Amino acid sequence: RFTSFFSELWVLIQGLAHSLRPLLWMLIIAVILLYVFAVAATELIGRRTIFEQDEFVQERFGNVLRSMLSMFQLMTLDSWGFDLARPVMAKDSFGAVFMIAFIGIGVFIFWNLITAIIVENAYNMTKSDYAHQAKEQEGQKKRELKVLTELFIEMDKDGSGELTTEEFLGAMQNKKVRVMLDAMGLNVSDLADVWTLLDDGDGLLTIKEFTSGIRRMEGLAKARDLAFAMKHLRQTALSCAELRASAIQYQDMIKSLETDLRQLAEDTGEVAGLFSECYHRMQAHIEKTQMQDFFAKRKRAIMKQEVEAAEEAAEKGVEETARKAAGEAAEEAAEEAA
Known part of the structure; x- marks a missing residue:
């Protein structure tokens, strides 16, 4: 908990610690830079004819060590305008140009380069710290999964x-x-x-x-979990809206089907009435046909009986005629015999 509270300070300290070697080289480069420009300032300003009798300039640029101190003052921007540049520029403007050139190189480039090195090392340490934290979290996740798996197997x-x-x-x-x-x-x-x-x-x-x-x-709930829950709620709300729209659509379809069913029932009733009427008519026709067949059969039976009776009567008449003819023939034969 203490480390997490001062994590930024710890990263900064680690960045500075890892920047010591590059800073040492930058310090050496700074000394070389100061020496080179100090030599140039001594030759270009301190030993010029117009400044030989100037105590102010000789005090600041009379030799290499004094020039190095003045260059360091320029590098730190410590009252360089009124204390160095303007007195020199009052006699020779070239000295001011020289100082501005040194400020551009020694301040705007050199110091920013040092800052960039420190920031880069701090950034690398931050990345390393994040990687370490990610590794720790991954290990914690594996341990939790192992414990949960054992718990699941136990249940x-x-x-x-x-x-x-x-x-x-x-x-x-x-x-x-x-x-x-x-x-x-x-x-x-x-x-x-x-x-x-x-x-x-x-x-x-x-x-x-x-x-x-x-x-x-x-x-505690994390932002990712809350976002997942919100997304799930939005999906659920969208599904409910879709279900509501589908229910309304199905309700309209059901109403349409009910109307169609009522119309079909009415049409079916009319068809059933027509079918019933056709059935009754057919039944009446069948009954009428059956009655006609019955009476026709009965009439044929009566006619058959009459024909049979007539045939029997005719047969009886023929027999009687034959008997009469035989009797008459016998009488005639008897008469002839007599």
Whole structure:
């Protein structure tokens, strides 16, 4: 906690520590730069004819050491305008140009280069620190996954690879499970709510659902988790809106189907009436035809009986005629015989 509170200071200190070697080389370069310009200032300003009797200039540029001190004053921008540049420029403007050129090289380039080196080292240390933190987080994640996997295996009594509601809620009877949950900072009194949050609706928990869900619930909510929850809520709201629109559409379709069914019922009633009328007419025609057939059969039977009676009567008449003819023939024969 202390290290995380002073993390920026620690990164800065590490950056400075790693910048010591480049800064040492920059210091050597600065000394060389000061010496080169001090030699040039001594020759171009201190030993010029117009400045030989000038005590002010000789005090500042009379020899190399004095010139190096003056160049260092220019490099630090310590009252360089009124203390160095303007007195020299009053007699020779070239001296002011020389000083401005040194300021451009020694200040705007050299000091910014030193700042860039320090910033680059601090940036590299920050990247290294982030990489170290990422490595630590990855190790922590692996350890948590290992613990959660062991917890899942401990809860899975039947070894099916999936947790049921009974196995999940009944795991609290196991002391080892309670200890592991307490160590992870999870409240065992809210397991029903935990199951509701972890379950995706199928009534079973796989090891992936269990481990990822518990890791998201552990500790404080992160921005990524909140964004995921908001996205899930937006998707749910969108799904509800789509379902509402589909329900309205289906309601309109049902109303249309009801209208069509009523029309079909009316049409079916008319068809049924026509069919019933046709049926009754056909039934009447069949009955009429049956009656006609019955009377025709009866008439044919009567006619047949009459024909048979007439034939019998004719046969009887022929027999009587034959008997009469035989009697008459016998009488004639008797008369002839007599």
